[in-house]
Amino acid sequence: MAATKHTLVALVEDKPGVLNRMASLFRRRGFNIESIAVGHSELPHLSRMTIVVDGATTMVEQVRKQLDKVVDVVKVSDISGDDMIARELALIKVYATSATRSEIIEIVDIFRANIVDVSPDSLTIEVTGDEDKVNSLLNLLRGFGIKEITRTGRVAMSRGTPGPLAGGGRTSRAKERKSS
Amino acid sequence: MKMSGAQILCESMVKEGVEVIFGFTGGVLLPLYDTFPQYPQLRHILVRHEQGAAHAADGYARATGKVGVCLATSGPGATNLVTGIANAYLDSSPMVAITGQVARPFIGRDAFQEIDITGITLPITKHNYLVPDTGSLARIVKEAFHLARSGRPGPVLIDIPRDVFVDEVEFHYPARVNLPGYKPTLEGHPAQVRKAVKLINEAHQPVIIAGRGVIISGAYDELKYLAETAQVPVITTLLGIGCFPESHVLSFGMLGMHGMAYANMAVSAADLIVAIGMRFDDRATARTSAFAPHARIIHIDIDPAEIGKNVRVDVPIVGDVKLVLKALNELVISSEHVAWVRQLDDWRQEHPSVEIRDSEGLLPQFVIRKIYEVTGGEAIVVTGVGQNQMWAAQHYWYNRPASLISSGGLGTMGFELPAAMGAKVGRPEDTVWCIAGDGGFQMTIQELATIVQEKIAVKVAILNNGYLGMVRQWQEMFYQRRYVATPLSGPDFIKIADAYGIPALRVTRREEVVPAVEQAMAEAGPFIIDFKIEPEENVYPMVPPGAAVAEVLEEPEKGVAVWPRRSTP
Ligand SMILES: Cc1ncc(C[n+]2csc(CCOP(=O)(O)OP(=O)(O)O)c2C)c(N)n1
Numbered sequence: 001m002a003a004t005k006h007t008l009v010a011l012v013e014d015k016p017g018v019l020n021r022m023a024s025l026f027r028r029r030g031f032n033i034e035s036i037a038v039g040h041s042e043l044p045h046l047s048r049m050t051i052v053v054d055g056a057t058t059m060v061e062q063v064r065k066q067l068d069k070v071v072d073v074v075k076v077s078d079i080s081g082d083d084m085i086a087r088e089l090a091l092i093k094v095y096a097t098s099a100t101r102s103e104i105i106e107i108v109d110i111f112r113a114n115i116v117d118v119s120p121d122s123l124t125i126e127v128t129g130d131e132d133k134v135n136s137l138l139n140l141l142r143g144f145g146i147k148e149i150t151r152t153g154r155v156a157m158s159r160g161t162p163g164p165l166a167g168g169g170r171t172s173r174a175k176e177r178k179s180s
Numbered sequence: 181m182k183m184s185g186a187q188i189l190c191e192s193m194v195k196e197g198v199e200v201i202f203g204f205t206g207g208v209l210l211p212l213y214d215t216f217p218q219y220p221q222l223r224h225i226l227v228r229h230e231q232g233a234a235h236a237a238d239g240y241a242r243a244t245g246k247v248g249v250c251l252a253t254s255g256p257g258a259t260n261l262v263t264g265i266a267n268a269y270l271d272s273s274p275m276v277a278i279t280g281q282v283a284r285p286f287i288g289r290d291a292f293q294e295i296d297i298t299g300i301t302l303p304i305t306k307h308n309y310l311v312p313d314t315g316s317l318a319r320i321v322k323e324a325f326h327l328a329r330s331g332r333p334g335p336v337l338i339d340i341p342r343d344v345f346v347d348e349v350e351f352h353y354p355a356r357v358n359l360p361g362y363k364p365t366l367e368g369h370p371a372q373v374r375k376a377v378k379l380i381n382e383a384h385q386p387v388i389i390a391g392r393g394v395i396i397s398g399a400y401d402e403l404k405y406l407a408e409t410a411q412v413p414v415i416t417t418l419l420g421i422g423c424f425p426e427s428h429v430l431s432f433g434m435l436g437m438h439g440m441a442y443a444n445m446a447v448s449a450a451d452l453i454v455a456i457g458m459r460f461d462d463r464a465t466a467r468t469s470a471f472a473p474h475a476r477i478i479h480i481d482i483d484p485a486e487i488g489k490n491v492r493v494d495v496p497i498v499g500d501v502k503l504v505l506k507a508l509n510e511l512v513i514s515s516e517h518v519a520w521v522r523q524l525d526d527w528r529q530e531h532p533s534v535e536i537r538d539s540e541g542l543l544p545q546f547v548i549r550k551i552y553e554v555t556g557g558e559a560i561v562v563t564g565v566g567q568n569q570m571w572a573a574q575h576y577w578y579n580r581p582a583s584l585i586s587s588g589g590l591g592t593m594g595f596e597l598p599a600a601m602g603a604k605v606g607r608p609e610d611t612v613w614c615i616a617g618d619g620g621f622q623m624t625i626q627e628l629a630t631i632v633q634e635k636i637a638v639k640v641a642i643l644n645n646g647y648l649g650m651v652r653q654w655q656e657m658f659y660q661r662r663y664v665a666t667p668l669s670g671p672d673f674i675k676i677a678d679a680y681g682i683p684a685l686r687v688t689r690r691e692e693v694v695p696a697v698e699q700a701m702a703e704a705g706p707f708i709i710d711f712k713i714e715p716e717e718n719v720y721p722m723v724p725p726g727a728a729v730a731e732v733l734e735e736p737e738k739g740v741a742v743w744p745r746r747s748t749p
Contacts, residue, residue, distance in 0.1 A: 062488075068484070071327065
């Protein structure tokens with residue numbers, strides 16, 4: 001993982017238009033976003049988002065602060081400095097003939113990936129891991145001819161996260177303090 | 181008791197202390213307008229264009245510090261508000277904009293006058309809502325007013341479908357808001373405050389740059405205490421004008437593109453900048469890489485995202501300006517910077533910046549100065565955008581907060597008349613002067629009908645140069661006087677005034693200025709003066725675009741310095 005890539009984790013209200021608000025912000029301020037992954041969190045009405053920002057082209061601190069200003073964003077942290085777990089899932093559909101099939105299966109095994117669909121001329125592989133692992137597998141498979149790739153983008157979490165609203169990383173004091 | 185959505189909206193606005201709504205009706209708003217007669221405490225002012233409603237609400241908000249309310253129908257009504265909402269957004273003006281929307285079953289079907297106004301206003305509102313049902317309306321109104329006025333204020337839009345006005349539910353107004361993602365930091369961090377105090381106590385050449393945040397938070401006394409105790413010269417941004425009395429010995433005017441040369445020189449020479457409630461806009465800093473090269477910077481602002489956005493900051497303090505200054509003032513030691521203040525005074529003598537040369541012609545600077553004199557500096561001045569705005573900022577002296585109201589961030593021509601109207605509605609006891617360019621005035625001139633119908637006694641001074649003056653000035657300076665699309669023929673403003681039923685005068689000579697202004701002041705209602713000024717008069721000083729503040733251009737012909745007598749604190 002390049003050192004310039006920052007991982008932000010945001011807890012956002014599960015309301016219509018939230019994603020639109022965030023996307024509009026990225027576009028309008030010219031923030032370069034590598035990936036966004038969203039899903040439900042452990043809390044009702046709140047989703048957790050993982051946002052990867054390229055620190056070489058974008059002021060990460062501005063991204064964090066501007067996101068924090070969105071009323072529906074409850075909390076944002078930059079967990080890049082933390083000891084974190086980052087994973088991505090990819091589905092890769094690769095050309096396979098009777099001649100190449102066993103070689104592909106061998107590679108898949110080495111990567112502890114799974115074959116999730118088989119058809120006469122292709123195999124679909126599911127791989128989970130950090131981006132380096134996904135990229136290495138992709139590189140090895142490229143020689144067989146890739147039909148289709150879908151990647152989720154990074155999801156991440158600090159190790160040993162304490163409570164639901166706590167979490168590590170640099171967060172905004174603005175959201176931690178009680179309003180008076 | 182069950183109430184309709186229209187009644188709930190009115191009840192909620194009454195609870196929020198709304199006195200006046202600037203609005204314009206339409207199909208989907210019929211149920212709401214039909215309810216207004218039940219709420220005579222909500223004054224409705226019918227504007228002539230929705231842009232005027234938004235600017236009027238903005239002017240009202242700036243003049244009073246309260247939330248301004250504007251109202252427009254779906255589709256074109258809503259889109260006509262957009263410029264005014266953007267204007268309020270960039271200048272942090274508290275506003276609630278209410279729009280009607282087509283009934284819920286029609287949403288998403290491109291129904292007649294359906295437009296996605298929440299989508300359109302996403303980047304120019306602090307927050308916005310499409311009300312999903314009548315049961316949510318009271319909560320949303322409560323939240324909208326809270327968001328608009330608290331923290332860094334700004335416009336909040338509420339889009340209400342027609343059938344939501346009609347449905348009936350039990351009305352309960354929530355006692356408090358529940359917004360987990362919105363908790364502005366008000367108190368400055370004590371460790372940061374201590375660091376800032378240390379820098380202030382050690383500085384030899386400190387300067388305060390005060391912005392609109394001082395006015396918003398009402399930190400007039402706290403700023404004065406800090407400046408006087410630590411003897412720090414105070415310079416303001418355009419929107420900060422009035423947050424520190426300009427008659428004060430420590431006041432050194434406005435910085436920036438058309439700021440006073442001595443103010444820009446002070447910033448360039450300072451070893452400490454205390455930036456208070458301002459956001460380092462490029463019109464204020466000029467080339468940021470050359471901004472305050474010798475200074476450490478303390479930046480106090482309620483919006484954490486402003487810290488470090490445009491310039492590097494040594495000590496950031498996030499918090500409400502008034503509370504942060506209170507905390508600072510408890511620790512700051514009394515000190516003197518006599519040599520430094522004298523240096524600034526010398527620069528002011530050498531580069532007066534606001535002198536008015538002798539001229540046979542009618543100079544706009546002279547007009548503003550005379551309005552200042554006749555009003556005793558007590559008026560609220562609302563400007564257009566362009567040269568008139570800069571002359572009004574430079575040649576009138578403001579001693580009260582919110583006495584200059586001007587479109588800073590968006591620079592919206594056409595702001596002047598409707599905003600002056602809103603200011604006068606908010607502060608009826610004050611004299612309100614609208615300083616207009618002949619270009620900007622024609623953009624929202626239709627509000628003259630509103631001020632007549634609603635008896636809003638705005639005094640209008642048109643600085644009529646027959647050009648889109650500020651753009652012409654740039655063409656003169658940077659495009660070899662090729663005046664493309666800037667010569668501007670206007671109507672006969674006296675006949676226009678007459679048609680609207682407003683008394684008016686045309687002034688072409690210096691000696692007519694004071695009698696005309698006096699006559700305007702003597703009139704109980706609105707009054708218009710068409711000042712035929714020198715057509716090619718320029719605004720000086722000027723820091724050319726892209727230049728550093730030190731590369732300032734000064735008035736080519738020098739005259740007599742006429743800086744008014746200064747009082748001691
Ligand atoms: C709505 C809008 N359109 C265009 C501009 C660009 N602009 C800035 S100043 C200016 C000229 C303003 O002319 P006028 O209102 O006559 O005022 P003056 O500068 O002559 O005092 C223009 C066109 C603007 N600021 N706002």
